[in-house]
Amino acid sequence: MSNQSKQSFTRKWRWLAGAAAGLAAALVLAACGGDDVGGEREGDVEVAEGGRPTGEITISQWPGYIDPGSNGTVAEFEQRFGVNVNYIEDVNDNVQFFGKLQPQLDQGQSGGRSLFVVTDWMAKQMYDLGYLQEFSHEDLQTVFDNILPQFEESDSDPERKFSIPWQGGLTGIWVNTNQAPEIRAVEDLFDPKYKGKVTMLAEMRDTMPLVMQSQGIDVENATTDDWLNTIDLLREAADSGQIRRFTGNEYTEDLTSGNVVAAIGWSGDASLIGREGIEWRRPTDGCDTFFDQMVIPVGAPNTAAALAFMNFAYRPEVQADIATYVNYVTPVEGVQEILLQRDPELGRNELIFPPPELTEGCTADPNPPGSAEDQQEVTEEYQDLITG
Amino acid sequence: MAWLRRNGLRIYAGFAVLYMLVPIIVIAVFSFGETPRDRLNFSLGGGFTLEYWENAFAIEELNDALRTSLELAALSTVASTAIGTLMALALVRYQFVGRRASNLLIVLPMATPEIVIGASLLSMFIIYTIALGFTTLLIAHIMFSISFVVVVVRSRLIGFDRSLEEAARDLGATPFQTFRYVTLPLILPGVIAAALLAFALSIDDFVISNFNSGTTVTFPLYVFGVALRGIPVQVNVLATMLFVVTVAAILLVIWQQRRAERMAAVAPEPEPQPQVA
Amino acid sequence: MTIGRRFIPYWLLLPGAVWLILFFVVPMYFMGELALRSGTFETGFTFDWQFSNFPDSLEGNEEQIIRSFWYAGVATILALLIAYPLAYAIALQSGRWKLLLLFAVIAPFFTTYLIRTIAWKTILADSSPVVDILQALALIPDDGRVLATSGAVIAGLTYNFLPFMILPIYASIERLDLRLVEAAKDLYASSRQAFLRVTLPMTAPGIVAGVLLTFIPAYGDYVNAAILGGTNQAMIGNRIQSLYLFQRDYPEAAALSFLMMALILVVVLVYIRAAGTEAFMGEDEER
Numbered sequence: 001m002s003n004q005s006k007q008s009f010t011r012k013w014r015w016l017a018g019a020a021a022g023l024a025a026a027l028v029l030a031a032c033g034g035d036d037v038g039g040e041r042e043g044d045v046e047v048a049e050g051g052r053p054t055g056e057i058t059i060s061q062w063p064g065y066i067d068p069g070s071n072g073t074v075a076e077f078e079q080r081f082g083v084n085v086n087y088i089e090d091v092n093d094n095v096q097f098f099g100k101l102q103p104q105l106d107q108g109q110s111g112g113r114s115l116f117v118v119t120d121w122m123a124k125q126m127y128d129l130g131y132l133q134e135f136s137h138e139d140l141q142t143v144f145d146n147i148l149p150q151f152e153e154s155d156s157d158p159e160r161k162f163s164i165p166w167q168g169g170l171t172g173i174w175v176n177t178n179q180a181p182e183i184r185a186v187e188d189l190f191d192p193k194y195k196g197k198v199t200m201l202a203e204m205r206d207t208m209p210l211v212m213q214s215q216g217i218d219v220e221n222a223t224t225d226d227w228l229n230t231i232d233l234l235r236e237a238a239d240s241g242q243i244r245r246f247t248g249n250e251y252t253e254d255l256t257s258g259n260v261v262a263a264i265g266w267s268g269d270a271s272l273i274g275r276e277g278i279e280w281r282r283p284t285d286g287c288d289t290f291f292d293q294m295v296i297p298v299g300a301p302n303t304a305a306a307l308a309f310m311n312f313a314y315r316p317e318v319q320a321d322i323a324t325y326v327n328y329v330t331p332v333e334g335v336q337e338i339l340l341q342r343d344p345e346l347g348r349n350e351l352i353f354p355p356p357e358l359t360e361g362c363t364a365d366p367n368p369p370g371s372a373e374d375q376q377e378v379t380e381e382y383q384d385l386i387t388g
Numbered sequence: 389m390a391w392l393r394r395n396g397l398r399i400y401a402g403f404a405v406l407y408m409l410v411p412i413i414v415i416a417v418f419s420f421g422e423t424p425r426d427r428l429n430f431s432l433g434g435g436f437t438l439e440y441w442e443n444a445f446a447i448e449e450l451n452d453a454l455r456t457s458l459e460l461a462a463l464s465t466v467a468s469t470a471i472g473t474l475m476a477l478a479l480v481r482y483q484f485v486g487r488r489a490s491n492l493l494i495v496l497p498m499a500t501p502e503i504v505i506g507a508s509l510l511s512m513f514i515i516y517t518i519a520l521g522f523t524t525l526l527i528a529h530i531m532f533s534i535s536f537v538v539v540v541v542r543s544r545l546i547g548f549d550r551s552l553e554e555a556a557r558d559l560g561a562t563p564f565q566t567f568r569y570v571t572l573p574l575i576l577p578g579v580i581a582a583a584l585l586a587f588a589l590s591i592d593d594f595v596i597s598n599f600n601s602g603t604t605v606t607f608p609l610y611v612f613g614v615a616l617r618g619i620p621v622q623v624n625v626l627a628t629m630l631f632v633v634t635v636a637a638i639l640l641v642i643w644q645q646r647r648a649e650r651m652a653a654v655a656p657e658p659e660p661q662p663q664v665a
Numbered sequence: 666m667t668i669g670r671r672f673i674p675y676w677l678l679l680p681g682a683v684w685l686i687l688f689f690v691v692p693m694y695f696m697g698e699l700a701l702r703s704g705t706f707e708t709g710f711t712f713d714w715q716f717s718n719f720p721d722s723l724e725g726n727e728e729q730i731i732r733s734f735w736y737a738g739v740a741t742i743l744a745l746l747i748a749y750p751l752a753y754a755i756a757l758q759s760g761r762w763k764l765l766l767l768f769a770v771i772a773p774f775f776t777t778y779l780i781r782t783i784a785w786k787t788i789l790a791d792s793s794p795v796v797d798i799l800q801a802l803a804l805i806p807d808d809g810r811v812l813a814t815s816g817a818v819i820a821g822l823t824y825n826f827l828p829f830m831i832l833p834i835y836a837s838i839e840r841l842d843l844r845l846v847e848a849a850k851d852l853y854a855s856s857r858q859a860f861l862r863v864t865l866p867m868t869a870p871g872i873v874a875g876v877l878l879t880f881i882p883a884y885g886d887y888v889n890a891a892i893l894g895g896t897n898q899a900m901i902g903n904r905i906q907s908l909y910l911f912q913r914d915y916p917e918a919a920a921l922s923f924l925m926m927a928l929i930l931v932v933v934l935v936y937i938r939a940a941g942t943e944a945f946m947g948e949d950e951e952r
């Protein structure tokens with residue numbers, strides 16, 4: 001070999017050797033940990049300990065879901081119990097929050113959180129995966145004394161051992177009554193007249209039941225094919241530009257700036273209530289309810305304080321403060337009477353205290369049917385749809 | 389016409405800078421708007437008010453978030469600029485085994501989507517049970533800034549006039565002295581540009597921070613949280629303040645410089661500087 | 666003395682290399698391992714050399730891969746066209762205002778990425794004066810809109826990555842030896858020729874750095890598409906995010922991420938080849 005090529009040959013070898021050494025080192029490092037990913041957490045379900053609340057507590061919550069400020073519920077709680085509350089509003093979407101927290105929950109950690117609020121179907125999923133602690137009813141006297149009878153048990157948590165309702169509401173249509181007063185049904189959203197001026201929720205369990213009902217499908221008994229066909233229908237609408245986008249909470253922006261005339265959205269949306277020309281409507285061809293739940297995760301540092309907070313939130317006066325600000329459905333008894341005294345109009349607000357006719361026949365954030373694989377297929381197809 | 393030809397570029401620059409400032413102007417304008425429930429959805433229609441400016445620091449979480457972000461960015465900038473500059477020097481000035489590999493190592497983080505960096509870092513922190521928080525954020529921020537610093541400083545180092553350094557060495561300076569008194573001042577603009585970039589990257593980062601922050605809330609994370617339900621107007625106020633403060637600081641620096649020049653004009657004439665642009 | 670000198674580059678390199686290996690390479694290894702697993706989230710992912718994840722992950726995502734390339738490419742070109750004259754003007758024509766202009770260009774980026782993009786969303790809203798003007802100028806149809814279109818996403822990308830383009834070009838122009846330009850002019854070159862044959866090639870490293878620093882993150886971005894785009898503007902970043910956070914299909918997400926990185930690397934290497942290795946690697950001719 002000539003000198004030149006011998007040099008470059010050695011150089012190449014050295015390079016390879018260096019890379020191999022580096023890889024080997026990385027492998028060794030990485031070998032010291034991590035086997036299974038995903039799946040159920042092993043171990044028994046922990047039961048949250050009660051006791052006198054002290055110290056500090058971190059609560060993760062949806063934005064705008066509590067009355068804020070120095071007179072707000074959190075401040076009151078801090079004063080009453082001498083507990084320091086770190087209240088973070090970092091739950092913007094059930095699935096995103098789950099995705100962010102999952103690796104830690106899998107290892108039995110909660111990232112410092114003692115309490116957080118997610119929608120009931122997500123709470124059940126988390127529980128099934130072993131990410132939540134249970135609690136005993138004895139530690140939650142105030143809760144179970146004051147909870148409205150219809151919330152004492154639920155499909156996702158029949159014995160109420162891992163989730164306590166926070167607030168709930170209905171999924172329906174927010175309409176710009178100045179520009180599109182005729183929109184009253186989910187079917188209207190597919191009218192070409194409103195092409196590009198309509199948004200739907202990215203949350204599958206909100207949008208799908210509504211659209212299926214508008215197609216005349218019985219959601220409780222729907223098959224996987226029903227779900228998939230509906231997704232195809234939505235995909236057509238999305239590709240053609242009929243549906244402008246699939247949103248999280250930010251549909252409010254598009255509505256107020258006039259980008260859209262109608263959006264599938266949640267009934268108590270604080271930023272839209274009271275605005276001129278924008279109104280929430282229960283669709284004539286279907287409806288859906290949801291209820292968010294307080295849960296205690298595994299690895300929660302201060303369960304006593306978390307339980308105390310739950311009890312505190314179920315005091316009617318406290319709940320009345322929350323309901324005044326948040327305008328969602330409250331699960332606590334006695335709140336309506338208090339509100340009727342304070343502000344009669346609020347006390348009669350159908351969105352906070354829905355009469356039975358409003359919620360009759362509504363679905364409740366259903367899961368897709370069938371086996372785990374079927375569910376996975378539907379979820380994937382839907383995700384495919386909304387990510388464009 | 390000739391005036392246009394001479395100043396055409398300057399006029400263009402003026403418009404370009406204006407374009408870059410458009411969102412900040414919008415943000416500033418909306419900080420004066422009256423909004424229902426103090427939560428801004430960037431909609432017009434309210435009146436003019438100074439209310440939010442008077443209560444700029446009313447939201448505790450926002451203040452904490454901003455403070456955290458500034459601390460994080462400062463630390464991250466110092467560390468990554470130092471580390472990155474050293475790396476750039478090594479890569480441009482020396483031939484050594486493993487140089488190609490090092491180049492590759494620098495490029496890879498930039499070629500990786502932020503979400504992948506964020507998620508993979510998170511998995512590693514979990515597996516080694518490192519508590520998430522400010523420290524993990526700092527680690528992540530330094531990591532993704534290093535590559536950018538190297539690239540920027542490197543483009544400044546390439547073609548750098550070595551004769552000055554040689555001259556210094558001929559006059560008896562040690563390598564360290566040469567570096568400190570000749571090289572460093574001359575590459576300083578590049579280093580400063582890199583530091584600026586690192587600072588902006590850190591303050592701005594959302595995706596990677598979202599994965600690795602635990603319960604620590606940075607400014608972007610806070611904004612994301614509230615953006616979906618209505619941004620409090622104070623966010624606009626603080627953002628505008630931040631911008632104004634930065635510009636004011638620079639004006640101060642420039643004013644100081646001019647003062648120094650004027651003082652120097654009175655002092656005896658210094659040695660003539662070499663004519664390098 | 667000579668032995669110590671030989672190790673100088675390694676000492677300089679050490680802190681950075683250690684940091685990057687610990688906090689970039691090792692996590693990547695974990696991600697690679699994840700890409701070879703199979704299963705679902707509920708049943709757990711087990712490692713079984715599932716190489717099929719790689720081609721599988723491409724399925725259904727080709728449109729987004731191409732679209733990202735298109736968006737990032739256009740945005741990069743636009744950014745280059747906007748940034749170069751601006752950097753030139755700041756470096757060479759702004760005199761005492763240089764520092765101020767530089768900061769004016771960078772300072773908006775100290776407000777959050779999200780808030781800037783949301784501000785653009787307001788500016789480009791269907792009912793805004795800007796859109797009205799564009800309609801009057803017949804640049805968009807009368808019932809057209811800017812938001813939720815490719816144009817909006819590209820505009821967002823261009824704007825948000827502009828400083829990545831400006832800074833390296835500025836640094837490169839700033840240390841340009843003007844005497845060479847003067848010399849060219851003395852040799853009867855016109856301004857245009859002097860620019861094309863002296864200035865431009867000599868600032869090539871800055872351009873290369875700027876292009877790479879802009880294209881690569883733009884390619885993997887998802888925030889712009891999420892805020893300014895609609896149902897048909899999703900980029901590959903949006904897909905990966907969805908796989909990680911929504912579908913929780915970690916193996917596919919990891920595989921897709923690797924493929925994406927590989928694609929970018931290929932593009933980068935091709936570009937560097939074309940632009941000339943000296944411009945990027947800085948092979949010092951003197952040594």
